Amino acid sequence: VPIGGGGLISGIAIAAKALKPDIQIIGVEAAMYPCMHAALRGETPKTGGATIAEGIAVKEAGELTRQICAELVDDIVLVEEEHLERAITLYAEVEKTIAEGAGAAGLAALIAHPARFQGRKVGLVLCGGNIDTRLLSSVLTRALVREHRLTSIRIIGDDRPGLLALVSKIIGDQGANIMEVAHNRIALDVPAKGAEFDILIETRDAQHTQEVIDALAQAGYPPRSL
Structure with missing residues (x-):
């Protein structure tokens, strides 16, 4: 009571x-x-x-x-x-x-x-x-967020046309949904020819989130959870 x-x-x-x-x-x-x-x-x-x-x-x-x-x-x-x-x-x-x-x-x-x-x-x-x-x-x-059904990840890659589309396709192919994207080119810890993406993804559970992270890493874009 x-x-x-x-x-x-x-x-x-x-x-x-x-x-x-x-x-x-x-x-x-x-x-x-x-x-x-x-x-x-x-x-x-x-x-x-x-x-x-x-x-x-x-x-x-x-x-x-x-x-x-x-x-x-x-x-x-x-x-x-x-x-x-x-x-x-x-x-x-x-x-x-x-x-x-x-x-x-x-x-x-x-x-x-x-x-x-x-x-x-x-x-x-x-x-x-x-x-x-x-x-x-x-x-x-x-x-x-606590159940890892909403997760923010950070990806650093080359600042070239089509990179965001490629990353989005990898996430979509895994059955996850992108909720928000922040694109940062001026962060000092990112190479001058690089770009930083903060992406909020929606997944089914923690295991599904890990599957998305693994797929991005295998494609050469290992993300960091925020």
Whole structure:
């Protein structure tokens, strides 16, 4: 259960423990804002930063909810920003559900701590879908980069007519798609008679990306991933 001030998990814990006393209640906080995690350990939380989980980015746990969590919440785990991004992406791609960072924190906990929950029946609370469309777009695009489905490569070759067409053909023959091309003739680390191409390619997965890189290398234009 995501934890901000602690109200949501307190209510869930009271109800769930009443129905099934041996159930485990696990709270989740963004690593940048571990207020309840610190409070239950008698520590002063170190909070701050631009977390994607804005809905649970609080600097101090609630006083009443702290008492309830101390009694009924079995543990609190922390998740990093990458886990929250991956959780948002999974909800969108697999469940076709839009989740904000805070709402996806439960799934982020499974991604961050898979061994802890392996073989267990786990209920996730998705408690919000209030995410800006531009931020959602950024998260989904970053997921493509993380999975090597979007990759920027740099090729240095002779500055002669037809070179870009040749490179484009090699990429196309491998079934990849070119999204963007930047052509640079004045970079000082490129020979005076050379040219530098930064190419953003779209592929199926990491293996497909490697196949494109190998094909370019075999043709005499070994690329460098950016």
